[in-house]
Amino acid sequence: MRILGIDPGLTRCGVGVVDAEGRAVRLVAVDVLRSAADEPLEQRLHRIASGVEAAIVEHRPDAVALERVFAQHNVRSVMxxxxxxxxVLRAAAANGIAVELHTPSEVKAAVTGYGQADKRQVGAMVQRILALESVPKPADAADALAIAICHAWSARSAAPTAALTPAQRAWQAAERASRR
Amino acid sequence: MRILGIDPGLTRCGVGVVDAEGRAVRLVAVDVLRSAADEPLEQRLHRIASGVEAAIVEHRPDAVALERVFAQHNVRSVMxxxxxxxxVLRAAAANGIAVELHTPSEVKAAVTGYGQADKRQVGAMVQRILALESVPKPADAADALAIAICHAWSARSAAPTAALTPAQRAWQAAERASRR
Structure with missing residues (x-):
């Protein structure tokens, strides 16, 4: 299954695409969408949303995974x-793609085994899991991939697929293809 | 100038359209978009956003006015x-329409003369200003119209137009039409 992971942000929005088959995950693409702080807010939102929508069209993910935001943090950046x-949620719904939110600690625990891991540890594990030559930079890129990996490995997505027989898996793939 | 006022909300989203010429404002349309609390979040966002976009296409406003959200309020509903x-901001940008945020107290002060006015007072003044037979219901409908009226009367929109000569106004209208 192909997963589009998004680390949502207005200044930098991480976009990571991985293909997952059971526990095996492979990098498809990674990008960071940016908008300038001196642009009007509506133009910044339009720019980032258009970039996410372009990634959906280009990569046709089976699922979108997104970091869940908590309003207790920095109020200005949280908005x-x-x-x-x-x-992002709306773009997924408009394209008929399942979308799931994962908390930051869920993502950290999935890739590092430790819910309080720092950015460096997350980047290092993303590099190792995807067998990359270097740590994806900036951190938003690594975070988006970590979110996609977390989703691939969460009970809600990969587990049922991994438990299927080859025949069931082929049927599921055909059924998914027909929905496109 | 035609103004689309939006009282943003996930359960109920007020949509009000007024035509303004100087201080004179006229009701064009009012509606409340709704989504059910038991629908998945992404479907609710998609439903409301599609309704706002349909209103933009139907009414072709010159400006979109939106209530500014504050994160200090109820954290759950604020998200x-x-x-x-x-x-809404993105829909305006995607359609090349100017969009402006107004604070709740700015809106209340504009229509009632008092920044701490309650919903009843806002509804009564919206009814009077637009010469309606009854107060628009629910409150989200009246609030959306109040936001549109506030925008019409704010220095950023109506004032420059009101100060124009008839020739300048014709030029401005032609220039606006050419941007569509």
Whole structure:
């Protein structure tokens, strides 16, 4: 299954695409969408949303995974992150793609085994899991991939697929293809 | 100038359209978009955003006015409101329409003369200003119209137009039409 992971943000929005088959995950693409702080807010939202929608069209993911935002953090930046999240959730719904939110600690625990891991540890594990030559930079790129990996490995996505027989898996793939 | 006022919300989103010429404002349309609390979040966002976009296509406003959200309020509902706001801001940008945020107290002060006015007072003044037979219901409908009226009367929109000569106004209208 192909997963589009999004680390939502107004200044930098991480976009990571992985293909997953059971526990095996492979990098498809990674990008960071940016908008300038001096642009009007509506133009920034439009720019980032258009980039996410372009990634959906280009990579046709089976699922979108998004970091869940918490309003207790920095209030100013949370508003922008919430707005970008809304645009990503809507883009997934408009394209008929399942979308799931994962908490930051869930993502960290999935890739490092430790829910309080720092950015460096997350980047290092993303590099190792995807067998990359270097750590994806900036951190938003590594985070988006970590979110996609977390989703691939979560009970809600990969587990049922991994438990299927080859025949069941072929049927599931055909059924998914027919929905496109 | 035609103004689309939005009272952003996930359960109920007020949509009000007024035509303004100086201080004179006229009701064009009012509606409340709804989504059910038991629908998945992404479907709710998609439903409301599609309704706002349909209103933009139907009414072709010159400006979109939106209530500014504050994160200090109820954290749970603020996330939904922020997400809807992001979708409205983006829809305006995608359609090349100017969009402006107004604070709740700015809106209340504009229509009632008092920044701490309650919903009843806002509804009564919206009814009077637009010469309606009854107060628009529910409150989200009246609030959306109040936001549109506030925008019409704010220095950023109506004032420059009101100060123009008839020739300048004709030029401005032609210039606006050419941008569509």
């Amino acid at each position: 922008g992150v919430a707005q970008i999240s809304g645009l | 939904g409101v922020a997400q809807i706001s992001g979708l």
